[in-house]
Amino acid sequence: xxxxxxxxxxxxxxxxxxxxxxxxxxxxxxxxxxxxxxxxxxxxxxxxxxxxxxxxxxxxxxxxxxxxxxxxxxxxxxxxxxxxxxxxxxxxxxxxxxxxxxxxxxxxxxxxxxxxxxxxxxxxxxxxxxxxxxxxxxxxxxxxxxxxxxxxxxxxxxxxxxxxxxx
Amino acid sequence: xxxxxxxxxxxxxxxxxxxxxxxxxxxxxxxxxxxxxxxxxxxxxxxxxxxxxxxxxxxxxxxxxxxxxxxxxxxxxxxxxxxxxxxxxxxxxxxxxxxxxxxxxxxxxxxxxxxxxxxxxxxxxxxxxxxxxxxxxxxxxxxxxxxxxxxxxxxxxxxxxxxxxxx
DNA sequence: CCAAGAATGTAGCAAAAGCTACATTGATTG
DNA sequence: CAATCAATGTAGCTTTTGCTACATTCTTGG
Numbered sequence: 001x002x003x004x005x006x007x008x009x010x011x012x013x014x015x016x017x018x019x020x021x022x023x024x025x026x027x028x029x030x031x032x033x034x035x036x037x038x039x040x041x042x043x044x045x046x047x048x049x050x051x052x053x054x055x056x057x058x059x060x061x062x063x064x065x066x067x068x069x070x071x072x073x074x075x076x077x078x079x080x081x082x083x084x085x086x087x088x089x090x091x092x093x094x095x096x097x098x099x100x101x102x103x104x105x106x107x108x109x110x111x112x113x114x115x116x117x118x119x120x121x122x123x124x125x126x127x128x129x130x131x132x133x134x135x136x137x138x139x140x141x142x143x144x145x146x147x148x149x150x151x152x153x154x155x156x157x158x159x160x161x162x163x164x165x166x167x
Numbered sequence: 168x169x170x171x172x173x174x175x176x177x178x179x180x181x182x183x184x185x186x187x188x189x190x191x192x193x194x195x196x197x198x199x200x201x202x203x204x205x206x207x208x209x210x211x212x213x214x215x216x217x218x219x220x221x222x223x224x225x226x227x228x229x230x231x232x233x234x235x236x237x238x239x240x241x242x243x244x245x246x247x248x249x250x251x252x253x254x255x256x257x258x259x260x261x262x263x264x265x266x267x268x269x270x271x272x273x274x275x276x277x278x279x280x281x282x283x284x285x286x287x288x289x290x291x292x293x294x295x296x297x298x299x300x301x302x303x304x305x306x307x308x309x310x311x312x313x314x315x316x317x318x319x320x321x322x323x324x325x326x327x328x329x330x331x332x333x334x
Numbered sequence: 335c336c337a338a339g340a341a342t343g344t345a346g347c348a349a350a351a352g353c354t355a356c357a358t359t360g361a362t363t364g
Numbered sequence: 365c366a367a368t369c370a371a372t373g374t375a376g377c378t379t380t381t382g383c384t385a386c387a388t389t390c391t392t393g394g
Contacts, residue, residue: 044351044378044379044380047214047380048381051380070341071341071343080381081383083342083344083382084381086342086344087382103341103342103390104342130322130325133322133325133328135319135321136321139321139322142319143317143322145317146318147317147318151314152309152310154306155300155307158300161301162300211348211350211381214351215350238371239371239372247351247353248353249372250352250354250374251351251352253374254350254351254352255351258350270359270371270372
């Protein structure tokens with residue numbers, strides 16, 4: 001059932017070696033279950049969701065800071081060109097997270113605001129947590145940007161617990 | 168210099184309102200510097216690097232577990248189809264991280280092994296750290312998968328420190 | 335008011351990573 | 365040894381997010 005060579009020698013997988021004979025239908029093969037199970041939905045939607053959070057959070061920050069979010073400032077804030085911003089904002093509008101009109105700045109819808117608030121809260125927690133561990137502030141903030149999208153509620157809760165009990 | 172409306176009222180940015188007159192050249196505009204500075208090189212290369220690490224780590228795990236890494240098992244381990252695996256493995260081969268031949272399994276080059284080892288070490292550290300914080304093991308492992316690519320050496324060091332001093 | 339220039343928008347390209355459907359290869363089994 | 369079928373590979377599509385180059389719009393300074 002398995003085939004393959006390792007330096008010329010034939011090998012089999014994980015010792016499973018299920019008998020195809022015993023079950024007419026192939027049946028779910030007992031393949032060596034990978035240790036790091038990769039339940040990860042690493043589809044494009046995952047990245048799209050992260051982008052969406054980055055954008056709404058940046059938009060919220062810009063609005064909080066200067067009253068409006070313009071494509072150019074957003075581009076600067078996110079480190080991409082304004083073209084990319086415009087196209088991504090179009091997608092976000094399609095998804096109901098933001099509203100915008102030609103030559104006008106960008107606003108968050110209620111659900112966009114909600115998402116931004118959640119993302120920001122996670123972001124803050126992660127950053128504070130890393131700082132409390134002794135990571136330099138600049139590094140902590142930079143890492144938090146990358147990490148925030150991948151922490152489950154349970155992990156965020158653990159971070160908060162740690163901070164609360166005098167990290 | 169700035170334009171835009173907020174609920175019909177005109178607003179300006181951050182109070183900067185630089186005088187274009189005083190300096191003939193526009194000069195670096197004092198745009199409201201975004202708080203979350205986004206030094207992030209969020210280019211495609213970033214994602215490509217993460218994919219590469221995921222792949223070499225999974226390949227290393229498969230080799231460690233069953234002596235070889237085949238496209239199908241890799242696909243299962245990573246949660247994608249074998250087609251995606253084959254194409255990505257082609258890229259990795261182009262980049263000198265793996266070697267493979269038609270209808271043969273996949274091997275790591277020395278640099279691939281190095282990358283896999285680094286990724287695995289980070290992964291382990293992150294997972295152990297999360298567990299030591301009280302995050303359930305399954306969740307910790309899942310989160311570590313996502314987080315490991317975004318932790319700087321400084322943060323990893325902080326995690327190790329924490330673990331060493333009796334987390 | 336109008337010209338300059340910033341901001342915004344459009345067109346078109348590339349790369350990466352996902353997919354389905356189909357073709358080919360090769361190891362196992364009867 | 366030949367047929368079967370898993371494993372591998374190819375073709376071709378899609379979406380997302382980058383980019384450059386160019387076009388359009390709008391604000392503003394003179």
